[in-house]
Amino acid sequence: MNYGSDELRNLLAGKYVLGQLRGRARFRFERLLLARPDFVRAVAEWEERLAPLARAATPVMPPARAWRRIARGIRAGRASKPALFAWKPWAVTGFMTAGVAAVAFFVMLGLYLSRPAPVAAPSEVAVIATEQGAPRWVITVRGERIHMQAVGVVKPPPGKSYELWMLPGGGAEPVSLGLLPASGAAGESLSGDMLHALESAKGLAVSVEPAGGSPTGLPTGPVVYTTKIASI
C-alpha cells in the first residue's frame, strides 16, 4: 500500500481514532505511528476534530473519594518498578541451557503510541519477537480475554507445542496462559485472579513443551522467548 498519500493517511488515522482498525491492520498502523510523525499528527488531528463531541457533556462533580484513590494510585505506581531479570533461576538457566539465541526483546507499545488505547483496545500488550526483532506473536489482553496472534507461521519443533507463561512477581511459579497458535489467532478467558496477577506480572515467557502443553503445569522444556508486558 502506498502510505504516502494524504488521503490514505487521513482515512487510516480517522478509522484508528474511531476504533475501526482491528487485528493486523491495527498492528500495521501502530507500527507506522512509530516511524512516521505525519501519522502521529494525522491521529492527533482526528482527535481534535472530534473532541467537541467529547467536550459537549454536562459537567458533573465527581465524589471526593475519586481524587483520594488517584493520589493513592500514583503513589503505589512509584513504588513498584519491576526488574526484568529478577526471576526465579529456572527461567534464566532454562533460557541459557537451551542455547537458543533468544534474548528478551520487548516492544513497549504503550510507550510509543501517541495516544491511549483506542476503542476496546487492549489494556496490556506484549510482542514476542526474535533477537533480531522479528515479531512472532502479539499478545493482547482485552477485558477478560487473552488474545494470542501469530505473526505469519511459527512452527514448533515436531511433536512439540509452544506454551505461553506469565511470570508473576515475588518469586511465584510461572502460570500457564495457554498454547500459542502456530498461525492465526487463539484466545482464552482469564479468571479474575489471573487478570490481577497479570497486572503485576514481571513478564511473559514461551517454552517448548510436548504437544498439547506441559504435563506438569510448569515449564518443562527450554524457554525460547521472554518479553515484558506493557500496560496501555
Added chain:
Amino acid sequence: MHQAEQERADSELLGWMARCARGEQAALQSLYSALSPQLFGLLLRILQRRDLAEEALQETFVSVWQKASEYRTSRGRVSTWVFAIGRYRALDILRRERREVNLDPDELLAACDAAAVAMGDAQGAELPRSAAEYRRLRECLDALSGDQRSCLLLAYFRGRTQEEIAARLDAPLGTVKSWVRRALASLKRCLER
C-alpha cells in the same frame, strides 16, 4: 469564555502537564480540578453508571500521570489528550462489562446538543470556544447522511466495531465500511472549509 481567556487556560494546562512530567503531584491535582467535572460528565454518558464512570475517571488520571512525559503539543491540546484517554478507558470498561446501553445515535447527538446549549448559556453573550467548535462540528455532521452519522456516533461513544454497527443498522459490512470512509472524508473536508 473569550478567546484570550481560553488560550490562557490552555497554557495553564500545559504548565501543569510539564510539572506532572517532573513528578509534581500537586500539578496533577490542578489538572484534575480543571478537567474532572467535564470528563466525568462524558464518562457518565458513555458508561451510564456512576461506579464505572468513577473507575474510568481514576484510571484516566493515573494514566495521565504515568504518560505525562510523553505528551507533546503536536499530539493536540492537553484537554483533548486527557479526554481521549478517558474516552478510551470508558469504552474498554463498557466492552468488559458487556452492558446494554442506549444505542440510538439520534439520542446520543441530542444529549450533546443539550450540553452544548448549556455551555453557551452559561457564558452569556460571547459564545465560548467549546460551544462554537461544537456548533461547527455539528453543522458538518448534519451534512453527512443519517447512516454515515450513525456509524460515527456509535463508534465514538459506544466503541462499536464495523461488524457490530452493520448488525445494528442492518446493513452489509461492506456498506458500513464505505459509510465510515465517506463520513471521515466529508467531515474533514467540511471542517477545513
